[in-house]
Amino acid sequence: xxxxxxxxxxxxxxxxxxxxxxxxxxxxxxxxxxxxxxxxxxxxxxxxxxxxxxxxxxxxxxxxxxxxxxxxxxxxxxxxxxxxxxxxxxxxxxxxxxxxxxxxxxxxxxxxxxxxxxxxxxxxxxxxxxxxxxxxxxxxxxxxxxxxxxxxxxxxxxxxxxxxxxxxxxxxxxxxxxxxxxxxxxxxxxxxxxxxxxxxxxxxxxxxxxxxxxxxxxxxxxxxxxxxxxxxxxxxxxxxxxxxxxxxxxxxxxxxxxxxxxxxxxxxxxxxxxxxxxxxxxxxxxxxxxxxxxxxxxxxxxxxxxxxxxxxxxxxxxxxxxxxxxxxxxxxxxxxxxxxxxxxxxxxxxxxxxxxxxxxxxxxxxxxxxxxxxxxxxxxxxxxxxxxxxxxxxxxxxxxxxxxxxxxxxxxxxxxxxxxxxxxxxxxxxxxxxxxxxxxxxxxxxxxxxxxxxxxxxxxxxxxxxxxxxxxxxxxxxxxxxxxxxxxxxxxxxxxxxxxxxxxxxxxxxxxxxxxxxxxxxxxxxxxxxxxxxxxxxxxxxxxxxxxxxxxxxxxxxxxxxxxxxxxxxxxxxxxxxxxxxxxxxxxxxxxxxxxxxxxxxxxxxxxxxxxxxxxxxxxxxxxxxxxxxxxxxx
Amino acid sequence: xxxxxxxxxxxxxxxxxxxxxxxxxxxxxxxxxxxxxxxxxxxxxxxxxxxxxxxxxxxx
Numbered sequence: 020x021x022x023x024x025x026x027x028x029x030x031x032x033x034x035x036x037x038x039x040x041x042x043x044x045x046x047x048x049x050x051x052x053x054x055x056x057x058x059x060x061x062x063x064x065x066x067x068x069x070x071x072x073x074x075x076x077x078x079x080x081x082x083x084x085x086x087x088x089x090x091x092x093x094x095x096x097x098x099x100x101x102x103x104x105x106x107x108x109x110x111x112x113x114x115x116x117x118x119x120x121x122x123x124x125x126x127x128x129x130x131x132x133x134x135x136x137x138x139x140x141x142x143x144x145x146x147x148x149x150x151x152x153x154x155x156x157x158x159x160x161x162x163x164x165x166x167x168x169x170x171x172x173x174x175x176x177x178x179x180x181x182x183x184x185x186x187x188x189x190x191x192x193x194x195x196x197x198x199x200x201x202x203x204x205x206x207x208x209x210x211x212x213x214x215x216x217x218x219x220x221x222x223x224x225x226x227x228x229x230x231x232x233x234x235x236x237x238x239x240x241x242x243x244x245x246x247x248x249x250x251x252x253x254x255x256x257x258x259x260x261x262x263x264x265x266x267x268x269x270x271x272x273x274x275x276x277x278x279x280x281x282x283x284x285x286x287x288x289x290x291x292x293x294x295x296x297x298x299x300x301x302x303x304x305x306x307x308x309x310x311x312x313x314x315x316x317x318x319x320x321x322x323x324x325x326x327x328x329x330x331x332x333x334x335x336x337x338x339x340x341x342x343x344x345x346x347x348x349x350x351x352x353x354x355x356x357x358x359x360x361x362x363x364x365x366x367x368x369x370x371x372x373x374x375x376x377x378x379x380x381x382x383x384x385x386x387x388x389x390x391x392x393x394x395x396x397x398x399x400x401x402x403x404x405x406x407x408x409x410x411x412x413x414x415x416x417x418x419x420x421x422x423x424x425x426x427x428x429x430x431x432x433x434x435x436x437x438x439x440x441x442x443x444x445x446x447x448x449x450x451x452x453x454x455x456x457x458x459x460x461x462x463x464x465x466x467x468x469x470x471x472x473x474x475x476x477x478x479x480x481x482x483x484x485x486x487x488x489x490x491x492x493x494x495x496x497x498x499x500x501x502x503x504x505x506x507x508x509x510x511x512x513x514x515x516x517x518x519x520x521x522x523x524x525x526x527x528x529x530x531x532x533x534x535x536x537x538x539x540x541x542x543x544x545x546x547x548x549x550x551x552x553x554x555x556x557x558x559x560x561x562x563x564x565x566x567x568x569x570x571x572x573x574x575x576x577x578x579x580x581x582x583x584x585x586x587x588x589x590x591x592x593x594x595x596x597x598x599x600x601x602x603x604x605x606x607x608x609x610x611x612x613x614x615x616x617x618x619x620x621x622x623x624x625x626x627x628x629x630x631x632x633x634x635x636x637x638x639x640x641x642x643x644x645x646x647x648x649x650x651x652x653x654x
Numbered sequence: 655x656x657x658x659x660x661x662x663x664x665x666x667x668x669x670x671x672x673x674x675x676x677x678x679x680x681x682x683x684x685x686x687x688x689x690x691x692x693x694x695x696x697x698x699x700x701x702x703x704x705x706x707x708x709x710x711x712x713x714x
Contacts, residue, residue, distance in 0.1 A: 293694075361692070367659055368694050376694030377663040 031151060035141050039158060040134035046163075047130055047171065049443045056122050056478060059129040060173035061442040062322075063470025067491050068105055068175045070473040073121040075109035077481055086271045090481060091473070091489020092496045093462050094532055100271035103176045103492040107216025121477060125175065132178045133171065137162025139184030140406045146191040147407060150414035156426060157410035164402040166325030168302050168435050172442055173322060176221075177396060182214035183225055184403055193253055194246045200253035207257025212264035219272070221399070224392050226258065228359065228400045235354050240347035286384040289393040290365025292317040292372065295326040296333060303327060304434040316372040318365075318395075325398040326363060328405070329432035335425065336405060339412050352408035359401035365394035446471065448478040449540055449574035456569060456576065462486045463536040464529070467552040469509040486534045502528050503599040508556065517555040519600035522562035527594055529563070530583035537565060537577040546575065613639075663693040670700055679707055 026034070049057060058065045078085055086104070089096040109116070112124045141158030148154060161167075161184065170178040186207055193203040215222040233251070236243055262269070292298075300314045300321050301307040307314075317324060328336070340353030366381040367374045383389045413422055452475050457463065461483045465472045470490045476483065487499040488509065499505055504520045507513045529537070537560060541553030548554055557567070560577050569576040586594070598606075617635060621628035667690040674682030685703075688696035 367657070368692075374657065374659045377659055377691055378694075379691050381660075381691055 032138075032142065032145070035151075035155060035158065036134070036138045038155075039137035039141070039162060040131060042159075043132070043134035043137070043162070044130050047133070049126075051443075053445070056446045056448070056474070057126075057443050058122060058446065058474075059126050059171075059443055061444050062173045063473075063490055064173040064492065065125065065129075065175070065444075066446070066471060066474035066477075067103065069121045069125045070477050070491065071099075071102075071104050072109045072112065072116055072124055073477050073481075074099075074104075075106075075113060076116050076121075079113070086268075086275075090476060090484045091491055092499070093484040093486045095498070097489065097491065097496060098271075098275040099491065100268065100275045103174075103218065105176050105179075105217055106268065107213045108175070108179065110216070128179060129171065129175055132175070132180075133162045133167055135162075135181035136167055136178070136184065139181045139188065140403060143184045143188040143191060143403075144407060144410035146188050146195060148410050148414035150410070152419075152423075153410045153413035156413055156423070157406040160409055160430070161402055161406040163433075163435070164325065164398075164406075165300075165302070165327040165433060166396075166398045166402050169300075169322045169325045172302075176218040179217050180214075180221060180399060182210040182217070183221065183399065185210050186214075186225065186229070187403065187407075190250060190254065194250055197249075198253070200256055203250070203253030204256030204260055207254060208260025208264065211257060211261035215261065215265045215268070220392055220396065222261075223388060224397060224400070227389075228355070228397070229254070231358060232351075232355055235358070236347075236351055239350050239354060243347065284393060286365050286380065286390065286392070286394055287318070287367050287374075289319040289323055289395045290367065290369060290378070290380075291324070291326040291360070291363040291395050291398065292369050293364070293375070294370060295324060296328050296360065297330045299327050299329070299432070300324050301438075302436055303329075303432070304436045305432050307436050313371065318369055318372055319393075323393065323395045325395065325402070326360070327433070329429060331432055332405075332429035335429055336408065339408060348411045349408060352404040352411070356401045356404035356408065359397045359399075359404065363394050363397040363401065446474045446478065447573065448475045449538060449571060451569060451571050451574055451576055452479045452483070452538065457483055457536060460484070461535050462533060463538055464488060464534050465538045465540065466508060466556050467511075467514055468540060469511070483536075486532045487528075499532070501595055503594070503597045504528060507600045513601045514552045514555075516600040516604050517552060517559060519603055520559055521597065522559055522564075524594050524597065525559060526563040526565075526583060527586040527590060529565075529579075530585045531591060533585075535578070538574050539577065540574045542573055659693075663690050666690075666693055666697055670697070673704070674700070677704060677707055679704065 047059065049059075058069060074088065077083060077090075085106075086100045087096055087098050091097050108128060112128070115124050115127075137158035139158075140161035141154045144157030145151065145154035167178055189203060189206045189210065192198065211222060211225070214225060233247060233254075236247055294313070295317055298310050298314055299305060299307045300317075301311050302321055302324075314321075314324070336353070336356070340349055340357075343349035344353070361378070362380050364378040364380065366378060366384045368376040368378040380394050384394075409426065413419065413426065451457070452465075457479075459482050462485075463483045464486050465475060465488065468475075469488065472485055472488055473490055476485060476489075487496065487505075489496070495505070502524070504524050507516050507520055508525075539553050539556050539560070541551065545551045545553040546557055549558075557575065557577075561567075564580050564583070565577040566580045567575045568578050613635065614632065617631050618628050620626075621631060667686040670689045671682050671686035673679075674685050679685065685696070685700050689700060
């Protein structure tokens with residue numbers, strides 16, 4: 020490249036970094052900047068990351084524990100060791116957090132992550148090939164891969180993965196320049212410790228894939244074994260150093276090991292579909308929307324679906340890896356990409372969401388620590404190997420123009436869909452949470468929200484604690500979830516059963532956890548329409564003896580009309596044994612189905628239905644009165 | 655609870671082991687293991703290998 024030919028190498032690298040950061044920024048920047056708090060992402064996960072960033076400030080200001088908080092899931096609190104607490108990012112951006120706030124820092128980190136990922140892969144590609152253009156192409160392939168496009172929807176911890184290609188670069192550089200073990204060890208140790216602080220899962224999978232890569236190189240490239248032997252002490256030293264640096268966090272994680280599984284989804288539900296490698300998701304511009312009816316059958320969700328390589332690129336990769344299989348420069352990244360792709364299938368291979376076969380991850384998915392990894396995310400390593408393979412191919416002697424043209428054609432199929440990538444979301448916090456209406460230190464419950472509450476708490480300046488709620492990437496919080504009403508009032512899919520919740524149980528629930536205020540969000544129109552969740556919750560609260568003390572344009576504040584009596588242990592136990600409202604509704608549906616069937620059969624055959632119904636009521640059906648079952652036209 | 659997929663893989667692996675031994679294919683245990691952990695790829699590969707391998711000599 021003429022422009023960079025006479026430039027010092029570090030300037031070339033800095034120019035590449037600048038180009039990648041600018042590309043990432045302009046690609047994802049908010050097209051409509053405004054003054055309302057806006058975050059990059061379209062689910063509630065980003066609010067958890069914003070809360071975690073801010074938590075570093077709060078812990079420092081109020082001398083609170085790093086890994087435990089009573090601001091969520093009050094009165095018991097929750098541990099933060101097994102959550103996506105992005106400790107490294109919160110610690111390193113501390114001054115920025117104090118100056119600009121967590122929203123701005125979070126958005127900045129999200130916008131920087133694709134550029135940094137590109138740069139990491141570029142460095143590794145450059146070290147491998149010493150070809151500037153090939154390294155730039157490798158950086159672009161990795162930093163704008165399907166994995167990154169997906170994770171950039173809302174997972175800061177999974178897209179801030181600069182350290183992964185950086186570790187690869189360090190190993191290649193050490194092998195090439197003959198670094199001693201201390202230099203490699205210190206670099207790897209710091210990078211691994213940083214990555215652990217961003218995502219424990221990526222740290223664990225990075226170590227696992229590094230071990231696999233060492234084995235692959237040992238088997239496929241006997242000539243490299245002496246170099247590998249020279250590298251291993253530095254790599255081991257790096258791992259040990261990182262473990263030393265992160266030992267306080269590991270200690271906390273071991274202390275709370277019981278919580279490990281709580282935050283992790285089932286591996287088989289987050290496994291790459293066999294067709295996922297060639298069928299584009301709606302995140303992809305070419306064919307994504309057209310094939311949405313097919314891709315929505317895949318396991319997991321679009322954010323996790325990082326497997327789409329596209330048929331042209333897949334064919335090119337197969338041709339390269341197979342055609343040069345005796346050349347370790349192609350064979351090694353090819354095999355590593357294949358391994359990562361196969362492991363990303365999870366414990367069971369799926370086709371259109373249907374389990375069709377066992378898959379190699381079945382050997383590991385129940386093991387301690389490994390069970391906390393979601394297989395779909397292994398595609399990160401497949402993409403890194405693909406980027407290195409492509410860089411090697413582009414840098415090889417021969418007609419480069421044709422290769423770049425072919426690659427550009429393949430990448431056309433990976434072009435992102437503009438409707439999905441600029442996913443900026445506004446957070447509209449109810450005024451009464453921020454204007455000082457609530458006394459500082461209040462314990463409140465916000466309904467019918469389950470995911471936005473962490474953003475509201477941050478916006479209020481951490482003025483209140485959240486009783487029995489607080490989404491911090493964890494699962495349903497214990498012991499609150501044991502209450503039969505819990506899922507009904509918090510989970511959207513069950514909220515249609517709110518009218519079936521026993522108001523006495525709700526009163527007991529609120530009194531047990533000493534909730535002082537309940538905020539029901541919604542505007543006047545929503546409260547007026549009796550079918551909305553806000554209106555149904557308001558009615559339920561009134562039945563439970565709570566009254567609206569303040570009505571705002573976007574929320575209502577409820578407090579108990581009279582002091583609430585705290586139920587004793589026996590009463591709580593009795594409530595816990597009650598049937599969940601959604602299960603009760605399902606039982607009614609089931610009964611209705613059978614009773615209607617009996618009535619229909621009797622009607623068709625001209626017999627009296629009553630003896631059959633009596634028999635059914637006496638011997639078969641659960642304790643529901645047959646008369647209560649809606650008969651409709653069958654009566 | 656063992657899923658249907660695992661049962662299928664287990665039964666297939668058993669048959670593959672028995673068949674590989676009958677046909678004197680090398681490494682029958684490895685084939686069975688491969689079928690057990692990656693049925694959808696390993697079973698077609700086994701059948702392909704089997705078709706390339708000479709059939710066992712029949713006893714008189």
